[in-house]
Amino acid sequence: MVKNGAVRVFVGTRKGGYVVEGDRRRTKWSVKGPFQPGRDVFHIAADPRQEGAVYAAVNSGFFGPMLLRSTDWGSKWSEIPPPMMTVMAKRPKPNPDGTPPSHPIVNLWHLEPGPANEPKSLYLGVDPASLYRSDDRGNSWESVTGLNEHETRPKWNPGAGGLCLHTVLIDPSKPSRRYVGISAAGTFKSDDGGEHWRPANRGVKVSFLPDPDPPFGQCVHKVALDPLRPETVYRQDHDGIYISRDAMESWTRIGKPLDTDFGFVVATAPALPGTAFFVPLQGESRTMKGGVQVYRWTEKDRKWTPMVKGQPWRGDIGTHREGLAADALDPAGLYLGTTTGELFFSNDAAKSWGQVPYHFPGIHSVSVASPAA
Amino acid sequence: MLKEFAPKLKLSTEAATVEGLLDDLESRYPRLRFRLRDETGRVRPFVRVFVNGEEIGDLAGLATPLGASDSIDILHSIQGG
Numbered sequence: 001m002v003k004n005g006a007v008r009v010f011v012g013t014r015k016g017g018y019v020v021e022g023d024r025r026r027t028k029w030s031v032k033g034p035f036q037p038g039r040d041v042f043h044i045a046a047d048p049r050q051e052g053a054v055y056a057a058v059n060s061g062f063f064g065p066m067l068l069r070s071t072d073w074g075s076k077w078s079e080i081p082p083p084m085m086t087v088m089a090k091r092p093k094p095n096p097d098g099t100p101p102s103h104p105i106v107n108l109w110h111l112e113p114g115p116a117n118e119p120k121s122l123y124l125g126v127d128p129a130s131l132y133r134s135d136d137r138g139n140s141w142e143s144v145t146g147l148n149e150h151e152t153r154p155k156w157n158p159g160a161g162g163l164c165l166h167t168v169l170i171d172p173s174k175p176s177r178r179y180v181g182i183s184a185a186g187t188f189k190s191d192d193g194g195e196h197w198r199p200a201n202r203g204v205k206v207s208f209l210p211d212p213d214p215p216f217g218q219c220v221h222k223v224a225l226d227p228l229r230p231e232t233v234y235r236q237d238h239d240g241i242y243i244s245r246d247a248m249e250s251w252t253r254i255g256k257p258l259d260t261d262f263g264f265v266v267a268t269a270p271a272l273p274g275t276a277f278f279v280p281l282q283g284e285s286r287t288m289k290g291g292v293q294v295y296r297w298t299e300k301d302r303k304w305t306p307m308v309k310g311q312p313w314r315g316d317i318g319t320h321r322e323g324l325a326a327d328a329l330d331p332a333g334l335y336l337g338t339t340t341g342e343l344f345f346s347n348d349a350a351k352s353w354g355q356v357p358y359h360f361p362g363i364h365s366v367s368v369a370s371p372a373a
Numbered sequence: 374m375l376k377e378f379a380p381k382l383k384l385s386t387e388a389a390t391v392e393g394l395l396d397d398l399e400s401r402y403p404r405l406r407f408r409l410r411d412e413t414g415r416v417r418p419f420v421r422v423f424v425n426g427e428e429i430g431d432l433a434g435l436a437t438p439l440g441a442s443d444s445i446d447i448l449h450s451i452q453g454g
Contacts, residue, residue: 061419062408062417062419062420062449063378063408063417064407064408064411064417079404082407084412085406085407085412087403087404087406087407088403090396090400091396091399091406091414100412100413100414101412101413104411104412104413105411105412
């Protein structure tokens with residue numbers, strides 16, 4: 001929750017992180033940064049339960065994974081230990097018996113604040129596909145073993161970006177219900193606060209395995225809940241765009257009417273129940289010949305609508321999986337960061353678009369902290 | 374580049390091996406821990422350790438013995454793009 005009315009867009013790029021600030025009208029923006037210049041900032045997440053708290057997942061080619069925390073909206077950052085990297089007087093033994101960790105971390109991917117009734121909880125998804133939980137705002141971490149040692153894990157395979165756990169979702173109407181997305185293991189669901197997990201991919205087909213309808217192994221790219229109707233879930237997979245209307249118990253492909261339904265991003269907004277936004281791309285190039293278009297899906301009429309009026313944005317533009325985000329205002333704001341460093345925004349539910357006048361490095365992720373509507 | 378984590382760039386050690394040297398460095402500069410080696414103890418991919426000009430990969434790795442007059446360099450290989 002933001003009390004002073006500012007809208008802050010957190011932009012993680014190939015060469016550092018940025019904070020882009022505007023007011024409720026969302027017409028003018030100021031860009032602060034970069035912090036951690038030169039380092040890959042995969043994701044930045046503000047904590048809606050603590051005013052000013054922001055976390056950043058940084059991956060340095062030289063120094064490895066780094067976690068940062070800010071308590072002043074990203075003006076100042078301090079390091080906190082990633083899982084298994086607690087700074088003690090002596091190098092800690094990875095496991096009590098001295099054996100190496102089962103899944104040493106390659107990259108930090110996604111930070112997700114826990115539910116409101118667990119005010120200090122924080123989730124972290126990493127490559128190789130593992131979920132960690134903190135109950136002290138990131139000072140220490142515990143492996144979510146029900147997922148990380150899942151019986152299906154030996155058969156999980158990486159996608160092109162690695163074996164990454166990139167999505168963590170908490171059902172706001174039923175906080176014990178949680179979901180994760182793993183490329184390329186698919187989506188998993190827990191109904192007991194993260195103790196036990198099961199694959200939740202029924203109906204999602206794959207084109208790259210002998211069995212086209214496996215229970216897990218889907219290359220899911222991003223998943224989003226409808227904030228007001230959280231039993232409705234949208235997913236962008238390598239193999240298409242799907243919807244679940246029963247809390248991931250089954251999935252239906254809705255992307256077929258589009259020229260292509262490959263892509264990476266999906267976003268939903270509290271002011272737009274029954275609506276989701278996607279940016280389809282061509283699978284081989286991961287760009288779009290003729291220009292990039294934002295498509296809106298509306299459940300009421302089950303229709304697709306292109307939202308960039310006139311010509312799509314021209315150029316060889318791509319997006320990474322965290323590249324699209326929505327704010328909590330009404331009308332909803334949409335923010336699209338591209339692999340070529342453009343940050344497009346809409347302050348009217350995607351009916352019109354502008355561009356933040358700044359050339360960013362290639363954008364990995366966009367997230368927003370805004371006042372509620 | 375290491376100055377961010379370990380301000381003193383030249384120092385002496387009585388460690389008997391390269392692994393002991395890294396333990397010593399990490400003990401003096403805790404922020405260096407996990408920056409040169411990962412959580413399994415492996416040297417990170419873009420870190421290069423040289424003993425008298427020879428890369429430890431061509432010697433005995435982290436078990437490479439150190440003598441009183443040996444000179445050790447810890448460098449980052451170039452990574453760009």
